[in-house]
């Protein structure tokens with residue numbers, strides 16, 4: 001069964017740990033993440049970008065796949081199926097398709113318009129018991145063609161959006177999607193501290209979890225981050241393991257070309273990455 005992210009994130013905020021959001025791209029990705037969460041007895045959030053939604057043949061296909069997998073694999077830990085960086089239309093489509101959580105990324109709108117659209121979605125989500133993530137201050141880097149400058153969010157604007165009744169809030173604190181450049185300035189903990197102070201119990205979300213040093217992750221969690229998004233890191237580990245398999249010529253040996261064999265090293269690599277993150281975030285045995 002899919003659940004809203006509300007309860008798992010409130011527990012995480014109170015318990016000073018974070019729940020990982022791992023983005024999915026296909027069956028192997030989803031299966032690897034669900035099995036790892038179950039093995040580690042950790043709550044988990046499956047993230048779906050609008051681009052990945054199209055790739056996987058639409059939100060209804062994804063809901064069917066995830067629900068079927070939870071049943072077949074006997075997954076009992078809390079699982080939220082979450083739209084990542086949704087548009088207003090995308091959020092509504094996912095609400096209708098059966099997602100248990102959505103993000104509306106209105107960070108590129110003027111704050112008044114972000115507030116108006118977020119308010120409408122708060123009402124729609126509350127009726128259905130779906131969790132809603134809002135964003136203030138765009139996240140740096142590129143995601144599905146949207147390029148953010150990596151600005152820091154205004155703590156007062158964060159409070160305005162938090163007060164609308166959203167479940168969790170993503171705020172830019174110098175974090176970036178994708179790989180971090182060598183000259184990256186690091187997370188801005190002064191801004192994070194100010195946002196945390198203004199927004200109280202609101203679980204905060206850290207996007208761009210790939211490549212942030214462990215000590216910064218831990219400090220961010222201590223300052224109120226309760227959800228951390230990981231996407232690129234699973235892609236990198238999957239690609240590296242698949243490359244090693246092919247470069248070793250294993251696809252040319254026996255039935256090594258069988259997709260179930262060809263994709264197995266990448267599948268195991270995703271599992272290892274997810275395990276490493278869940279241990280770092282402190283969500284193991286918190287299901």
Ligand SMILES: [Zn+2]
Pocket residue numbers: 085139143177207208229
């Ligand atoms: Zn993001």
